[in-house]
Amino acid sequence: MDYHIERLPSGLLLFKITRAEKRNAVNFEVMEGLQKAIDRAQSTDVRALVVTGEGEQAFCSGGDLSVFHALRTEEEAYSMLSKMGEILYNLAVLPKPTIALINGAAVGGGCEIATACDFRIAKIGAKLGFIQGSLAITTGWGGGTLLFERIQAPHALKLLSEASIYRAEQLDQIGFINQVVDEANEAEAEQFLEKELSIQSEVLSAYKQIQIRMWEVSRLHERMMQEVRECTVLWAKDEHHQAVDTFLNGKNNH
Ligand SMILES: CC[C@@H](C(=O)O)C(=O)SCCNC(=O)CCNC(=O)[C@H](O)C(C)(C)COP(=O)(O)OP(=O)(O)OC[C@H]1O[C@@H](n2cnc3c(N)ncnc32)[C@H](O)[C@@H]1OP(=O)(O)O
DSSP: OOEEEEEOTTSEEEEEEOOGGGTTOBOHHHHHHHHHHHHHTTSTTOOEEEEEESTTTEEEOSBOHHHHTTOOSHHHHHHHHHHHHHHHHHHHTOSSOEEEEEOSEEETHHHHHHHHSSEEEEETTOEEEOGGGGGTOOOOSSHHHHHHHHSOHHHHHHHHHHOOOEEHHHHHHTTSOSEEESSOSHHHHHHHTTTGGGSOHHHHHHHHHHHHHHHHHTTHHHHHHHHHHHHHHHHTSHHHHHHHHHHHHHHHHO
16 A cells, blocks of 8 residues: 555544655555545544655655656646646645645655645755756646745745755745654644644634635636646646656666
């Protein structure tokens, strides 16, 4: 199984990608697992959802390039990108607190997953970056649109356009990371949400609904799907496939 779902005694539901050897890259099984966790998190016995990755190295390295490289045309790419776009929208509008527990590198789609969560706790020194631009694509799961909802527009535009890697401490300064910790474990997530966990779930849900209503008015879903479609066009171009070849061949040359 490429993921693990567990309800902790504190009421947190933990979703962990368990592909440490692939730096927790997202394949179709992980996508299905994330949607399952979101569905499970609707239950009354779940207070909040925590998304994390296995091991010390990575939170998530984005889409599994070795699997998704087989998707060549716009239609093929759209099928995968829109599927994950829907899942990240569902994660963003879950009427409960959500935390990305960033235990290591978060790049590409890994940063998009983190952006879909309400809060981001990161291990000190963790490397993060919306590096999609270096693969000649944009964010393709709606995470760019979400980033503009999370931090100030100039910061969001810079992070996306530079396609660079930053340390968690740098992103703490611009409000993308909410807390930097020495060890990114479940106890830190519980401590981060300590006060919320003592408040009635209905109250937390009502506050989240305020944000969700704003997103309905501003047509968040439509804007995310527009982003997916724009990425789809870039995905099918030679420049993207060549950039992915370079990553995969670099790997083979090691
Ligand atoms: C597809 C959706 C799209 C979106 O819409 O956002 C994206 O996500 S695009 C972005 C895709 N991701 C990447 O380009 C990141 C690629 N990975 C890396 O840059 C690095 O692996 C890392 C995450 C910075 C970690 O570096 P490091 O700790 O040095 O590990 P290695 O590079 O040696 O990787 C170990 C192992 O894992 C494989 N790997 C890593 N990331 C991916 C990936 N995204 N897809 C498939 N495989 C991945 C890597 O090839 C190594 O495998 P082996 O050589 O077999 O050990």
